[in-house]
Amino acid sequence: MAAPALVALAHGSRDPRSAATIKSLVAEVRGLRPDLRVEAAFLELSRPTFGTVVDRLVKAGHEEIVVVPLLLSDAYHAQVDVPAAIAEQLERHPQLRIRASGILGLENAFLQVLDVRMREALKDARVRELDALVLAAAGSSNALANQAVGRLARVWGSHHKLPVKAAFASSTPPATGEAVRAFRAEGRRHIAVASLFLAPGFLPDRAAELAVEAGAVAVSAPLGAHPTVARTILARYAVGAVELVPV
Structure with missing residues (x-):
């Protein structure tokens, strides 16, 4: 068979x-x-x-x-x-x-893919220093789904020894721009955003746009x-x- x-x-x-x-x-x-x-x-x-x-x-x-x-x-x-x-x-x-x-x-193994995409984005933006990260996801009305993104963000931040905030493109705060501005209010200036999306589209584009407007130094591509x-x-x-x- x-x-x-x-x-x-x-x-x-x-x-x-x-x-x-x-x-x-x-x-x-x-x-x-x-x-x-x-x-x-x-x-x-x-x-x-x-x-x-x-x-x-x-x-x-x-x-x-x-x-x-x-x-x-x-x-x-x-x-x-x-x-x-x-x-x-x-x-x-x-x-x-x-x-x-x-x-x-949301597999922990996907953090390795995030790192690959982030290195590509940092190289393109000629950024060599980071003091904070934002993990941007679609967001959901399901609180448990959003909590899973938050847990992955904490694992990622622990790996890089950097503070990380989870942000969302729809349904729930904070938006990527808000997360970047919150870090900037703490005095951090080198903030990069990772796109926890599978493929390009409206939500990843919107998340990236808001992040850049708020002062992010780089935004990675989706996992792809x-x-x-x-x-x-x-x-x-x-x-x-x-x-x-x-x-």
Whole structure:
């Protein structure tokens, strides 16, 4: 029996850079596991849609699919949108078995990717000194999701022995500009912002804009297509594939 197909399911964005980045990330996954059928799909706004990809897999003879939600926080999209999308496809294809894995989430290993992106940003900005960091994420109405960002920020700050504030692009304060200004009020002048987003889009752009306006010396790019993120997708897939095995 063939291994279940892997569908990396992202939310989608009107910004074409977002879909391009997700597809590059999925290409990284394929490079690590060329034996698997790996597809990118989107809940909305980008193409291909989840339904289009499922139809394609069914036509190719796949009977099992593991969906890996490319979401960093366990909030509305993970709890409502993904299950609804899967339920819709199961209704359309009753013979199909689909299992959603855990979300991508906030792995400590992603801090290594943040460091890579931050070094790139500091090099471009010709910055050699830092005295504070801001970790910028999307933000959520789910307090637990925001607390998870705060915990990751503390781990990151401990690693670099620098003060770190978590900031959010929507739903909850502080915004990136507020976090930068709070550090500047403490007398800190060399403040860099890391983008804890998977791909470019409106929210990362807004977070960066507010940070620069407030005096940040550098803002990193989102995590993007990196082998560490690709390996995490495969780890989530592995758990989902095991859960598809009949007991």
